[in-house]
Amino acid sequence: SSPSKIRIYEVGPRDGLQNESKFVPSEIKIELINKLSAAGLKDIESASFVSPKWVQQMSDGQEVMKNINRAPGINYPVLVPNLKGYEVARQCNVEEIAIFPAGSEGFSQKNLNCSVEEGLRRFKLIADQAVKDGLRVRGYVSCVVGCPYDGPISPKTIAKITEELISMGCYEVSLGDTIGVGTAGSVRKLLREVLAVTSPDRLALHFHDTYGQGLANLLAGLEFGITTVDSSISGLGGCPYARGASGNLATEDLVYFLYGLGVNTDVDLVKLIEAGRYISNFLGKPTESRVNRAIGDK
Ligand code: HMG
Numbered sequence: 001s002s003p004s005k006i007r008i009y010e011v012g013p014r015d016g017l018q019n020e021s022k023f024v025p026s027e028i029k030i031e032l033i034n035k036l037s038a039a040g041l042k043d044i045e046s047a048s049f050v051s052p053k054w055v056q057q058m059s060d061g062q063e064v065m066k067n068i069n070r071a072p073g074i075n076y077p078v079l080v081p082n083l084k085g086y087e088v089a090r091q092c093n094v095e096e097i098a099i100f101p102a103g104s105e106g107f108s109q110k111n112l113n114c115s116v117e118e119g120l121r122r123f124k125l126i127a128d129q130a131v132k133d134g135l136r137v138r139g140y141v142s143c144v145v146g147c148p149y150d151g152p153i154s155p156k157t158i159a160k161i162t163e164e165l166i167s168m169g170c171y172e173v174s175l176g177d178t179i180g181v182g183t184a185g186s187v188r189k190l191l192r193e194v195l196a197v198t199s200p201d202r203l204a205l206h207f208h209d210t211y212g213q214g215l216a217n218l219l220a221g222l223e224f225g226i227t228t229v230d231s232s233i234s235g236l237g238g239c240p241y242a243r244g245a246s247g248n249l250a251t252e253d254l255v256y257f258l259y260g261l262g263v264n265t266d267v268d269l270v271k272l273i274e275a276g277r278y279i280s281n282f283l284g285k286p287t288e289s290r291v292n293r294a295i296g297d298k
């Protein structure tokens, strides 16, 4: 049976843009975020306060966070890698932050320049402070199925990190298939382990669609009762430190899929398609969303 409601957590302005080599000016990022909120999305990850030496594309996070229309009832979380980023997030009056330890040693070194354990230690410092300051904290685990450096990752390892994130005060943990190698089979195995340490309402699914398995994996995940799904407008996305990682599951495809299941999303697909067009046109490349292509071509 299908859930009656799914919470869509949009990552386009952050995950979607961070891998783009052409710098997207702040005005375009701001307009994209405003279009996404006008389309009815309620959770829009809008920036990351990481080192500009590592991800130049995200270097204008403050400008973005200070100038978007913050509509009431809409959540605009940001990614933070360390206390330095946390301080900047605070200056921008952010209400929710996301911390992002890796599920594998290889990716942790490449993405965070430290071991998994050291990453968890640093993220705990941030979570402790954020909880004290009354902010919501979301956790990500990356490479939950496979790592571009270490290969397949054991579900038990991911369950353990998930448990640690929950104990740090994360209201939710998003399971990231960073390089999109998961299948319905491996996602099921993963969720059986992770759901031994937490409940489905504390989890979100974050699928990159590199191998075209995003929707199949999602359907496998929904069977476990998970009701939060991450997706990216126009299917943008990827991580500069995970070579070959392509875009996330496209928000347009997700909304169409959920519509087919009779699941309420409160999202206006026409406005969403328009937002997808807007950013794809700016980037000068075709949309990665099949639904956007199909409907837009009519
Ligand atoms: P490091 O080089 O070890 O750190 O990087 P550092 O403390 O030595 O800092 C290096 C320089 O960056 C210094 O500048 C710092 O001041 C500066 P310098 O003194 O050389 O002039 N710096 C900062 N500046 C602004 N804001 C900051 C900040 N921090 C340091 N917050 C570090 C360690 C963690 C900072 C770095 O590795 C980093 O920023 N990594 C983030 C990489 C990233 O953003 N990856 C993409 C997001 S993860 C993802 O996409 C996966 C996900 O979608 C889930 C999934 O798909 O599975 C979430």
Ligand code: MG
Residues within 6 Å of the ligand: 015, 176, 178, 206, 208, 237, 238, 239
């Ligand atoms: Mg991602």
